[in-house]
Amino acid sequence: MLTILFSLGILVWSIFLLDGLIGLHKIDPLEKEEDLESGSLLSVVVAARNEEKQISTSILSQLEQTYKNVEWILVNDRSTDTTGTIMEELTKTDPRIKVIHIETLPAGWLGKNNALYKGTLIASGKWILFTDADVKYDKHAFAKALHYFERHQLDHLTAAPNLSAHRFWLKSFVAFFLFGFSYFKRPWLANNPKSKIGTGIGAFNLVLKEAYESFGTHERIKMRPDDDLQLGMKMKKAGYRQRIVTALQLIEVEWYGSLREALVGLEKNTFAGLHYRISMVIFSVLGVFITNVLPFIMIFSGNKTIALLSFGNIVLSGILYVIVIKKLTLFSPMMFLVFPITALLFIYSIIRASLLTFKRGGIVWRGTTYKLSELREKD
Incomplete structure (x- = not known):
């Protein structure tokens, strides 16, 4: 049985490796793109709940952009800390900033999705950029992204940021997550116009406003906790022009501060x-x-055939791991040395999140509990 499984594994890894080599090669680094010096208005929509420690740094990095025709719509999603106050203070530093305060959540909506949608209702730009309150930007990020967007005549552009992490086990877990996401979701297919497979990343989802509205806005995904991914997937499936790029030197986000925070954060999606x-x-x-x-x-089996097949599986998965990590992160590929341990941590995160969802009867996100029956109904 193991001989069959591992033989099949070598075949599957070989296919994934070939697919990844071709697909990842087609993901352009945004750093090499030219800047768009002037153009139409860009509306940046940021939805934040209890982000008092992050939001000021994020917005100030955006205000330094070389592309100047920008408006910011900051949406305070029922924060219980000083996030709303900080937003109001930021309006004094730049007249291009507008603030919306949401006090109550309408039925049938997840908080973040509702906040982003409300932000788009007052957006005046040709483009809308959905980004998070903890993302830091290089000053050329907007200009390069908009030039790339226009050059490829897109409806949606998403960018993979540098996911910074400061602890070894957190880095290794994030690296495994990206590795698993890559071979399971194959995000590079977003760059294939013949494919219906799309993707989206919450740190940077840039859409043509006209396309976003004709698609159906966030109302199409209002009960999806993985709103960023679903926006990209559903827009691509509906036939909208989409691409994914990397922006490891232009956009940075500390996804989670610790391994425990990562496990808690993944509960929702x-x-x-x-x-x-x-x-x-x-x-x-x-x-x-x-x-x-x-x-x-x-690989330590006394059966030489099984040991050899195990070695083949490890080598092929290791090559793919190195390729994905070098393309999508700034982490060291040497973290493959703890690959099986982080795989076990990932298994634990799946089981933990699933059990907690059943135990709670739903998910807890941004201070609100959403029933599993509601989430399934909108899936």
Whole structure:
């Protein structure tokens, strides 16, 4: 049985590796793009809840952009800290900043999705950039992104930022997450106009306002906790022109401050990514264990065939890991040395998030509990 599994694994890894080599090569680094010196208005929409420690630094980095025809719409989503006050103070530094305060959440909406949608209602720009309150920007980021957007005549552009992390196990976990996301979701297919597969990243989702409105706005994804990914996926599936780029030197975000924060943060969208299905949870857990953990155990098997096949699986997955990490992060590929351990941590995160979702009867996000029945209805 193991011989068949590991032989099949080598075939699958070979396919993934070839697909990744071709696909990742087609993801352009935004750093090499020219700047758009002048052009139409860009509306930046930032939805924030209890982001008093991050939002000022993020917005101030955006105000330094070389592209000047920009307006900012900061949406205070029912914050209980000083986020709203900081937003109002920021309006005094630049007249291009507008602030919306949301006090109550309408039925049938997730908080962030509602906040982003409300922000777009007063947006006047040709383009809308959805970004988070903890993202820091190089001064050329907007100009390069807009030039790339116009040059490729796009409806949607998303950019992979530098996901900074300061602790080893957090880095290794984030690296494994990106690796798993890459071979499971194949985000590079967003750059293939013939493919219906799309993607979206919350740190940087840039859309043509006209396309966003004709698509159906955030009302199409109002109960999706993975709103950033779903916006990109559904727009591409609907036929809108889309691309993904990397922006590792232009955009930076500290996704989580610790491994514990990462596990807590993934509670809200792990089960959503598996379509709220137990069958998908079981499939994912077994799949990750068999492909990313078991070969590291069975390489010590007394059966030479199984040991050799295990080695083949490890080598092929290692090559793909290095390629993905070098393309999408600034992390060291040497973290592959703890690959099976981080795979086990990832399995734990899937099981933990799924069990907590069932125990709570839904997810807790931005201070609000959303029932599983509501989430499934809108899936």
